[in-house]
Amino acid sequence: MEQNDSLKSDTHQQAIDQFVLLWGEMASAWGINKTMAQIHALLYAESEPLDTDAIMKQLSISRGNANMNLRNLLHWQLVQKVHYKGERRDFYTAEKDVWNIVAILIRERHQREIEPIKDNLTKTLEFFEEDSSDEQTEAEFKERLENFIEFLEMFDRFTKALLPYINKKNLTFLKHLVKLAEAHQSLKGNKPVKE
Numbered sequence: 001m002e003q004n005d006s007l008k009s010d011t012h013q014q015a016i017d018q019f020v021l022l023w024g025e026m027a028s029a030w031g032i033n034k035t036m037a038q039i040h041a042l043l044y045a046e047s048e049p050l051d052t053d054a055i056m057k058q059l060s061i062s063r064g065n066a067n068m069n070l071r072n073l074l075h076w077q078l079v080q081k082v083h084y085k086g087e088r089r090d091f092y093t094a095e096k097d098v099w100n101i102v103a104i105l106i107r108e109r110h111q112r113e114i115e116p117i118k119d120n121l122t123k124t125l126e127f128f129e130e131d132s133s134d135e136q137t138e139a140e141f142k143e144r145l146e147n148f149i150e151f152l153e154m155f156d157r158f159t160k161a162l163l164p165y166i167n168k169k170n171l172t173f174l175k176h177l178v179k180l181a182e183a184h185q186s187l188k189g190n191k192p193v194k195e
Helices: 010-025 034-045 052-059 063-076 098-130 136-165 168-187
Strands: 079-082 091-094
Touching: 010 034, 034 052, 034 063, 034 079, 034 091, 052 063, 063 079, 063 091, 098 136, 136 168
Parallel strands: none
Antiparallel strands: 079 091
16 A cells, blocks of 8 residues: 555645644653654544554654554554555554543553552551551641542542543533533632633
C-alpha cells in the first residue's frame, strides 16, 4: 500500500504539521515523552494508516525511537495495528474518538501517578504502627497522612466511577454534572454559574 502525501494541499499538510508540533509540546502535561505524543498526533491527523517508515520520515526520528514509542502507544491502546493482505509491513492508526483518548489518558495517568502515591503514603503510615509515641506533633502528622490517603481513595473512586461516562453519548449528562458543580460553587459564593 503506497502512502501518497501529494494528495494533501499545502494548507492541509501545514495544519497537520502544526497539530503534531502542538501535541508534542503538550506531552509533558500528559506525562509522556514528546516523540510518543507526536507519533500519536500524526496518526490521529492522518486519514489512512501509516507504516513505520512513513512515521520516521515525517517526524525525522530513528527506527528504534519509532518502534519503542509505537509499542507504548499500542500498550496504552491509543494506536492499533492495521494489516493489509499481501503486505508484510505493519501499519498503524490512532484512536480517532477524542472522548476515548481523554479517558485513556486519565486512566493511564491515574494508574502511573495517583495509585503509587497512595501506596507509598500507606507504607509511610505504617511507621506509626511499628513505633508510635504519644507526642501531639506526631499524632497531628499521622492525621494529615490519613487525610491525604482518604482524599486519594475518594479521588480513586471518583475517577473509576466517572471514566465510563466520558464519551460523547453522555455529553448531556456531563454538562449537567458540570452545571451542578458550578451551581454548588455559586451557592457558596465562589463564582457565578455559566448558562
